[in-house]
Amino acid sequence: MTIVTGxxxxxxxxxxxxxxxELARIPKAHFDKCPLEEGEEFDPEQWIDRVAAAQFADAYExxxxxxxxxxxxxxxxxxxxxxxGFVPPAIEATLERLKDAGxxxxxxxxxxxxxxxxxxxxxxxxxxxxxxAKGISENDAQEAIAAFDDDQQRAACAEAAQxxxxxYEALPRRExxxxxxxxxxxxxxxxxxxxxxxxxxxxx
Numbered sequence: 001m002t003i004v005t006g007x008x009x010x011x012x013x014x015x016x017x018x019x020x021x022e023l024a025r026i027p028k029a030h031f032d033k034c035p036l037e038e039g040e041e042f043d044p045e046q047w048i049d050r051v052a053a054a055q056f057a058d059a060y061e062x063x064x065x066x067x068x069x070x071x072x073x074x075x076x077x078x079x080x081x082x083x084x085g086f087v088p089p090a091i092e093a094t095l096e097r098l099k100d101a102g103x104x105x106x107x108x109x110x111x112x113x114x115x116x117x118x119x120x121x122x123x124x125x126x127x128x129x130x131x132x133a134k135g136i137s138e139n140d141a142q143e144a145i146a147a148f149d150d151d152q153q154r155a156a157c158a159e160a161a162q163x164x165x166x167x168y169e170a171l172p173r174r175e176x177x178x179x180x181x182x183x184x185x186x187x188x189x190x191x192x193x194x195x196x197x198x199x200x201x202x203x204x
Contacts, residue, residue: 001041013085018044026085030054052089059086059094064103073106074099075135110136110144117148121160124148126188150193157184157193158200165201177202 006017014031016023023044033054036042059081066072066080074095081091098104110131117127124145131141164183168176177198184194 002044004036004038004040004042007036007038018042024048024051024087026051026055026087027058030058030085048087049089051087052093055086055090056093059090060097062086063094063098067098067103071109071112072104073109073134073136074104077104078135106136107140107143110140111147114144114147118152118156121156121163121187123157123160123184123188124153124190126186129188153189153193154196157189157197160184160187160189161197161201173202 002018004016004018005020006015008015008017009028009031012028013025014028015025016031016036030051034047034050036047062081062084063077066077072080077098078091078095081094082088086094095104113131114127127148128141128145131144132138136144161180161184164180165176167183168179170176171179180198180201181194184197185191
């Protein structure tokens with residue numbers, strides 16, 4: 001059996017240590033429903049499941065409140081709930097219920113983000129990295145970036161280049177070209193779009 005080796009409480013959270021390692025940091029209200037004492041023998045998995053059952057209603061309400069502010073991917077919502085002190089089983093059950101209700105949908109979330117980003121000077125590769133960082137799957141990300149066609153990317157790249165060019169136009173021609181190319185690449189534009197746009201700028 002596992003031993004409770006420490007319980008640290010503040011005004012809102014309780015941290016439970018088991019066999020010398022941190023097991024969970026949860027709201028005090030939830031700990032009070034599933035109390036433990038230092039030196040007590042217990043089964044950590046069973047205790048976490050009890051905590052999850054006590055947390056589920058609050059986790060679901062917290063998730064709905066978070067979604068009221070803005071749309072989120074499943075990973076973003078999971079991280080938000082984790083920071084609030086909900087245990088993994090409560091988070092997983094909450095996300096499943098939200099998915100079943102159609103309240104979170106990573107594929108739809110990625111498509112909507114793409115639609116809004118195509119009106120901005122954003123490179124397709126930077127946008128894809130942003131999606132992946134939000135926990136969007138490779139397949140969903142690939143489907144979303146279909147909105148970024150060649151014409152859109154060239155126009156977006158040209159808009160970004162015009163703003164960046166002011167920083168480099170006083171430099172020698174070769175150096176200015178190299179620095180502008182690198183800056184556009186960092187913003188996620190492909191080399192075909194970059195080369196075409198820089199050729200136009202240099203001609204001007």
